[in-house]
Amino acid sequence: MSKAATAPRSDLAGGFFANWRQNIIYIGFVVIFVVFALTLNDKGFLNPNNLLNIIRQTAMIAVMAVAMTFVLSAGEIDLSVGAVAGLATVTVAMAIAVAGPVGGLLAGLATGLAVGMFNGWLTTKIGIPSFLTTLAMMGIAKGVAMWISDTAAVPILSPSYSWIFGGGSVGPIPVLMFWMALIAGVGHIALRRSGFGRRVLATGGGETAARYSGIDTASIKFRVLVLSSCAAALAGMLYAGRLQSGRFQLGEGDELSVIAAAVLGGTSLFGGKGTVIGTIVGALMIGLINNGLILMGLEFSQQLIARGGIIILAVALSQKRT
Amino acid sequence: MTAPAPTAVRMTGISKSFGGIRALDSVDFEVRAGEVHALLGGNGAGKSTILKVLNGVHVPDEGEIEVGGQRLAAHTPEAARAAGIAMNFQEMSLIPTLTVAQNVFLTREARNARGMIDDEDSVHRAETIFQMLEVEVNPRALVGDLGAGQKQLTEIAKAISQDARVLILDEPSTALAVSDVERLFVFLRKLTEKGVAIIYVSHRMDEIARIADRATILRDGKHVITAPMADLPLDVMIEHIVGKKSKGLADVARGDASRGEVLLELTSVTGPHKPEDVSLTLHRGEVVGLAGLLGSGRSALARVIAGIEPAVAGEIRIRGKKVTIRRPADAIAHGVALVPEARATQGIIPAHSVADNMAMAVIGRLSPRGFVDRKRVRDLADRMIQRLSVKTASRDHAVSTLSGGNQQKVVIGKWLATEPEILILDEPTAGIDIGSKSEIIRLVRDLAQAGKGVIVISSELSELLTACDRILVMADGRAHQMLDRADLDDPSETDPEHALQAAERRLQIEIQKALSIKEPSHV
Numbered sequence: 001m002s003k004a005a006t007a008p009r010s011d012l013a014g015g016f017f018a019n020w021r022q023n024i025i026y027i028g029f030v031v032i033f034v035v036f037a038l039t040l041n042d043k044g045f046l047n048p049n050n051l052l053n054i055i056r057q058t059a060m061i062a063v064m065a066v067a068m069t070f071v072l073s074a075g076e077i078d079l080s081v082g083a084v085a086g087l088a089t090v091t092v093a094m095a096i097a098v099a100g101p102v103g104g105l106l107a108g109l110a111t112g113l114a115v116g117m118f119n120g121w122l123t124t125k126i127g128i129p130s131f132l133t134t135l136a137m138m139g140i141a142k143g144v145a146m147w148i149s150d151t152a153a154v155p156i157l158s159p160s161y162s163w164i165f166g167g168g169s170v171g172p173i174p175v176l177m178f179w180m181a182l183i184a185g186v187g188h189i190a191l192r193r194s195g196f197g198r199r200v201l202a203t204g205g206g207e208t209a210a211r212y213s214g215i216d217t218a219s220i221k222f223r224v225l226v227l228s229s230c231a232a233a234l235a236g237m238l239y240a241g242r243l244q245s246g247r248f249q250l251g252e253g254d255e256l257s258v259i260a261a262a263v264l265g266g267t268s269l270f271g272g273k274g275t276v277i278g279t280i281v282g283a284l285m286i287g288l289i290n291n292g293l294i295l296m297g298l299e300f301s302q303q304l305i306a307r308g309g310i311i312i313l314a315v316a317l318s319q320k321r322t
Numbered sequence: 323m324t325a326p327a328p329t330a331v332r333m334t335g336i337s338k339s340f341g342g343i344r345a346l347d348s349v350d351f352e353v354r355a356g357e358v359h360a361l362l363g364g365n366g367a368g369k370s371t372i373l374k375v376l377n378g379v380h381v382p383d384e385g386e387i388e389v390g391g392q393r394l395a396a397h398t399p400e401a402a403r404a405a406g407i408a409m410n411f412q413e414m415s416l417i418p419t420l421t422v423a424q425n426v427f428l429t430r431e432a433r434n435a436r437g438m439i440d441d442e443d444s445v446h447r448a449e450t451i452f453q454m455l456e457v458e459v460n461p462r463a464l465v466g467d468l469g470a471g472q473k474q475l476t477e478i479a480k481a482i483s484q485d486a487r488v489l490i491l492d493e494p495s496t497a498l499a500v501s502d503v504e505r506l507f508v509f510l511r512k513l514t515e516k517g518v519a520i521i522y523v524s525h526r527m528d529e530i531a532r533i534a535d536r537a538t539i540l541r542d543g544k545h546v547i548t549a550p551m552a553d554l555p556l557d558v559m560i561e562h563i564v565g566k567k568s569k570g571l572a573d574v575a576r577g578d579a580s581r582g583e584v585l586l587e588l589t590s591v592t593g594p595h596k597p598e599d600v601s602l603t604l605h606r607g608e609v610v611g612l613a614g615l616l617g618s619g620r621s622a623l624a625r626v627i628a629g630i631e632p633a634v635a636g637e638i639r640i641r642g643k644k645v646t647i648r649r650p651a652d653a654i655a656h657g658v659a660l661v662p663e664a665r666a667t668q669g670i671i672p673a674h675s676v677a678d679n680m681a682m683a684v685i686g687r688l689s690p691r692g693f694v695d696r697k698r699v700r701d702l703a704d705r706m707i708q709r710l711s712v713k714t715a716s717r718d719h720a721v722s723t724l725s726g727g728n729q730q731k732v733v734i735g736k737w738l739a740t741e742p743e744i745l746i747l748d749e750p751t752a753g754i755d756i757g758s759k760s761e762i763i764r765l766v767r768d769l770a771q772a773g774k775g776v777i778v779i780s781s782e783l784s785e786l787l788t789a790c791d792r793i794l795v796m797a798d799g800r801a802h803q804m805l806d807r808a809d810l811d812d813p814s815e816t817d818p819e820h821a822l823q824a825a826e827r828r829l830q831i832e833i834q835k836a837l838s839i840k841e842p843s844h845v
Contacts, residue, residue: 189438192439193438193439194437194438194439195429195431195433195439197439198420198424198428198429198431198439199429201417201419201420202417202420202428202429204419205417205418205419205420206416206417206418206419209411209415209416209417210417210428211379211399212379212399212411212415213399213415213417213428213429214399214400214403214429215428215429268419271419272417272418272419272420273419
């Protein structure tokens with residue numbers, strides 16, 4: 001007991017600061033929320049409608065970011081999520097036009113599975129780093145979406161589809177919030193408590209060690225990339241439902257927000273470390289910042305700069321000093 | 323004698339090549355249930371390869387493996403584990419971002435009713451294992467935050483937790499404190515009583531002699547001998563390992579210390595964590611050893627002098643002049659070079675060539691006008707390869723293709739290229755075969771003879787005793803006592819081998835004393 005008491009003070013302080021840095025995302029979220037609440041109250045920041053809007057705008061990013069947490073935790077990356085979401089909006093819209101909502105649902109899932117398996121196959125079997133595989137896929141998916149849709153928007157004329165996937169709400173609660181909560185809950189439990197999640201974290205934390213421990217790391221990487229594309233396709237389905245159309249531009253550039261959300265939430269770009277709850281808060285924080293900056297009346301150019309600065313600050317503060 | 327125990331493992335005619343190099347050449351290896359079987363050999367003898375074959379990490383080109391009389395159908399880690407084989411890898415199977423308990427039970431976690439991982443159960447079971455081993459490791463700690471000894475114990479716990487019929491321990495004691503090794507040995511005896519077969523790999527002959535029942539020696543990928551330990555006295559063992567009558571450690575001539583001026587003088591130096599209040603002088607032409615257990619502050623002191631963890635208090639003088647060392651570049655500029663402990667990560671860039679590695683610390687000097695003068699790099703590499711007799715196919719081969727001992731020589735060569743006055747070697751012979759060990763100790767003596775001041779850190783006391791003129795005993799970050807090497811000799815003992823052992827016992831006693839003095843303040 002007295003061992004702890006005689007320990008140098010710097011150790012205790014170090015422990016506190018380590019925790020403080022780990023939890024910076026939650027502290028930052030609260031701080032930003034309070035600042036906006038105080039300064040933007042007259043502009044309707046705290047209006048329930050505005051707050052629900054933040055969730056509506058964040059849901060797709062959050063869904064993709066949950067899967068990205070798995071990808072990053074396994075030591076890989078998926079840059080194709082935004083383009084795959086865009087492609088899925090198009091395939092879903094086109095399938096609904098000929099086969100109805102169920103056909104659209106199946107087309108969306110098939111899009112995610114096909115892209116994900118191709119990404120996974122190239123990465124684990126051919127051995128192309130996922131950074132390059134998915135960078136190339138980003139262009140391919142966008143190209144395919146533009147080609148099959150003739151670069152035109154494809155309307156969705158199924159109210160039931162639009163209600164379930166993004167457009168509807170139960171009382172004041174938007175359906176998108178249920179999707180976000182569902183994916184977050186499943187993702188959190190899968191990463192923290194399931195054997196799959198533990199293998200993902202092990203693969204990213206030390207691939208050789210994981211392999212020596214009997215983990216099929218190639219299969220894990222394959223599966224997280226499939227997971228990521230499927231989540232991207234789901235996000236695309238939500239975009240399509242919310243906007244009642246499929247367009248190749250939807251989801252464009254989302255990969256950066258998705259990766260930023262995961263990293264803000266404490267997921268390591270180098271693998272082995274990730275939390276789904278943190279990712280969700282990270283995604284909400286990005287939505288919060290976007291919303292607040294718009295309410296402040298900043299120009300889009302200023303928003304970009306302010307958003308970049310806040311993200312750098314948050315990640316810098318979360319770095320462990322040695 | 324009872325009837326011989328049943329065979330636990332029988333490997334017959336195992337061959338394995340890597341890119342044209344025959345790592346294993348039709349090797350037979352047999353281990354009985356209930357015995358501790360030592361597997362010995364120099365670096366590159368094929369020990370790790372045969373263990374990785376047994377463990378399913380490598381698929382053999384030829385040969386068969388039987389475990390408990392059953393032929394292994396597949397060569398995968400899963401199949402090996404299913405057959406009851408467990409192995410600790412030298413820190414290779416631990417995932418730094420997971421906790422101790424999560425690592426120990428990775429892929430074998432207990433599940434609750436809903437099929438989810440029950441981490442609390444892992445913590446309890448890990449606690450039980452550490453209690454059986456009578457060691458203190460926090461199962462909830464992140465492995466990445468642990469020291470080497472604790473990682474080692476986690477590795478061992480992971481291997482033990484598999485309730486294996488065949489337990490492979492690859493260098494389990496390298497980072498362990500003496501007392502922990504004792505407890506491990508007691509525990510291993512309990513396992514063998516239950517019929518578990520233990521394959522024990524170590525470079526430490528004293529350990530082998532104490533724990534093993536039989537030994538198999540490999541050399542150059544071939545089986546040399548399998549015999550009971552009683553038939554393998556130390557000199558015979560070393561002879562089989564090295565392949566010729568070699569000079570043991572005791573034979574390295576320790577030149578009379580012709581002490582010159584004071585090169586390095588530390589006064590009450592304190593580091594950021596350790597060491598605390600250490601004073602030390604190092605003269606030209608002498609070798610000073612730092613002895614102590616893991617965590618005694620030996621390496622921390624080296625890092626302070628080399629500017630990696632700069633001193634927070636105290637005074638460092640080099641050749642009488644007070645100096646400030648804030649970063650490694652300062653230390654190098656003052657003629658201090660550190661050959662670090664972790665060769666693979668701190669010493670070399672494995673994928674780069676021997677020549678590039680040796681030039682790394684002096685690349686500025688070899689690049690007049692900003693371009694690397696490749697001829698000077700080649701000359702430097704050739705000079706060092708010859709001076710240190712580095713065994714490499716060429717100076718352009720990647721360092722990763724060299725054996726551990728030769729990799730270490732590359733690191734030493736890299737630092738000698740900076741022409742240091744003061745050379746610090748941290749565990750220079752860890753994981754190196756005995757032949758290379760003697761060479762490195764001889765090299766240390768030669769450097770001292772050539773007028774340099776050398777500080778050697780080693781956990782192998784016989785090594786310190788052969789290499790050093792004075793030995794500083796450290797414990798808990800503090801300098802305990804400076805011993806003259808000569809005072810450790812027993813004048814009545816004339817046989818050099820026995821004399822070394824006697825000196826080793828005395829040094830061991832001093833180290834233990836240093837610990838017990840610190841003890842009261844901790845309780």
